[in-house]
Amino acid sequence: MxxxxxxxxxxxxxxxxxxxxxxxxxxxxxxxxxxxxxxxxxxxxxxxxxxxxxxxxxxxxxxxxxxxxxxxxxxxxxxxxxxxxxxxxxxxxxxxxxxxxxxxxxxxxxxxxxxxxxxxxxxxxxxxxxxxxxxxxxxxxxxxxxxxxxxxxxxxxxxxxxxxxxxxxxxxxxxxxxxxxxxxxxxxxxxxxxxxxxxxxxxxxxxxxxxxxxxxxxxxxxxxxxxxxxxxxxxxxxxxxxxxxxxxxxHINRLAEDHANARFFAEQIAQIPGVKIAPHEVETNLVFFEIDSHIGPGAAIAAALKERGINLYAIAPQRLRACFHLDVDRAGAERAVVGLREVVQSGACVAGIHAGGNY
Ligand SMILES: Cc1ncc(COP(=O)(O)O)c(C=O)c1O
The missing domain is CATH 3.40.640.10 (Type I PLP-dependent aspartate aminotransferase-like (Major domain))
Incomplete structure (x- = not known):
């Protein structure tokens, strides 16, 4: 489940x-x-x-x-x-x-x-x-x-x-x-x-x-x-x-699963317009990506994802980090891709900027 x-x-x-x-x-x-x-x-x-x-x-x-x-x-x-x-x-x-x-x-x-x-x-x-x-x-x-x-x-x-x-x-x-x-x-x-x-x-x-x-x-x-x-x-x-x-x-050999999930997530989100990432640079379990500023600030994206049950860090105004580990399986990675796509396409974060935003 x-x-x-x-x-x-x-x-x-x-x-x-x-x-x-x-x-x-x-x-x-x-x-x-x-x-x-x-x-x-x-x-x-x-x-x-x-x-x-x-x-x-x-x-x-x-x-x-x-x-x-x-x-x-x-x-x-x-x-x-x-x-x-x-x-x-x-x-x-x-x-x-x-x-x-x-x-x-x-x-x-x-x-x-x-x-x-x-x-x-x-x-x-x-x-x-x-x-x-x-x-x-x-x-x-x-x-x-x-x-x-x-x-x-x-x-x-x-x-x-x-x-x-x-x-x-x-x-x-x-x-x-x-x-x-x-x-x-x-x-x-x-x-x-x-x-x-x-x-x-x-x-x-x-x-x-x-x-x-x-x-x-x-x-x-x-x-x-x-x-x-x-x-x-x-x-x-x-x-x-x-x-x-x-x-x-x-828990050592299974780290390969985290790396595969990280790469999967990176490859999928690379296809979302407004998301910038070089999937081939994802070597291990950390995925850093940039969001175009017209979509909204990273902190607003993270807040909108949180409402969908997906937690990640905005570590700079337009930069986010997702970290994969033993408590996130492939289904979790897929949910994160779907959530990010919805948030980016919904325009909710731009509305957030006009309302003052939270960054
Ligand atoms: C590269 C690196 N070194 C050291 C640490 C410190 O670990 P701790 O949080 O256990 O002090 C971290 C924590 O994220 C880390 O990423």
Whole structure:
């Protein structure tokens, strides 16, 4: 049966299903702060192995594990390099400055991605006038960049360049498994190009919370201290960790369905006059598209869709984002196409502008 709402705002809206709930209810727990939660320990060991790193630490959220990485790699006064739309620099509450005294040098890239030429142009030489550059932060797959993924060769080139420049590399892999499924590479191959990688479990993997940061034993021991300092050290965290273990077993390969639904949605809405989108650019589960201004502002389109039971985000005056995940099936994607077509053709949003609009 179709659910009442087609929830396309984000994959963070996913709800745990019966199997995941059972796994959480049956989790064996202990006090993680003293390293005695067997389920957290199992998750950390499994993630370290999966990504080919010495150690891992469980964190509350993707933002927390990213900021633990920044804190672990940098000293106060350092600078990190990041693509200008990167989550770490834009959507984590100013975390690098607040928590680590680190500034972000933002670089305009392509669809959220960087390459060695762009990095090289942005890197400043050691000089007392400049903040020392310590870290490169990459996102794979990208969020605001449109769900784009790095080719493995690009990551290898960045790793080589960073080694030459004596810089560290962190990959924000909030949606790393989406990138792996789309590109056909392993999480381990990607992680080999970075010093640390953060993974989110509360997005496409469908868990209620949780993130893991992987890296060398020494770095992860610093990150563990950062977690404590940030107030994120955990106690009986085996309950959410059990959900993460469940997701590793059941929710990775199925990400391909989300990508297929996203591509389907993109191809269908490309046929609606006034909607601008390049369907071939949809690589993973995120679909960004533009609406011609004569149709109405993005926020009015989103409001009209909401009345039809379809939720998505207007992220800029004419730009909308739809995110596909395990709680949206093909029928949901079809409903979203029909709803958008009706809204665009009805003229309701133009009327909204004349009435003052809501943007
Ligand atoms: C690319 C990226 N990194 C990090 C995060 C942060 O995750 P959280 O919301 O768990 O802090 C997000 C969240 O959307 C994201 O898209």
């Amino acid at each position: 179709a659910s009442a709402i087609v929830e396309l705002r984000s994959d963070t809206f996913t709800m745990p299903g019966p199997g995941m709930r059972r796994a959480m209810a049956e989790a064996v727990c202990g006090d993680d702060m003293v390293g005695e939660d067997p389920t957290v320990n199992a998750l950390e060991a499994r993630m370290a192995d999966l990504l080919g790193k010495e150690a891992a630490v469980f964190a509350c959220s993707g933002s927390q594990s990213n900021q633990m990485a920044v804190w672990s790699h940098c000293r106060s006064g350092d600078e990190l390099l990041i693509e200008e739309t990167g989550h770490i620099a834009n959507y984590e509450g100013g975390g690098p400055a607040v928590l680590s005294g680190v500034s972000c040098r933002k670089i305009r890239g392509e669809r959220g991605g960087l390459n060695t030429a762009l990095l090289n142009a942005a890197l400043r030489p050691p000089n007392q006038h400049f903040s020392p550059t310590r870290l490169v932060c990459l996102e794979n797959s990208t969020n605001i960049g449109g769900g784009a993924t790095y080719v493995l060769e690009q990551l290898k080139a960045i790793r080589t360049w960073a080694d030459e420049k004596q810089l560290l590399v962190h990959i924000d892999g909030a949606r790393l498994f989406n990138a792996c499924i789309a590109r056909g590479y392993s999480a381990r191959e990607v992680a080999a190009q970075a010093d640390t990688v953060s993974i989110c479990f509360s997005k496409g993997l469908g868990c209620p919370m949780g993130s893991v940061l992987v890296g060398s034993r020494e770095t992860i021991s610093r990150a563990r201290r950062a977690r404590k300092v940030f107030g994120g050290a955990l106690r009986q965290a085996g309950f959410p960790a059990a959900a993460c273990l469940y997701a590793l077993d059941h």
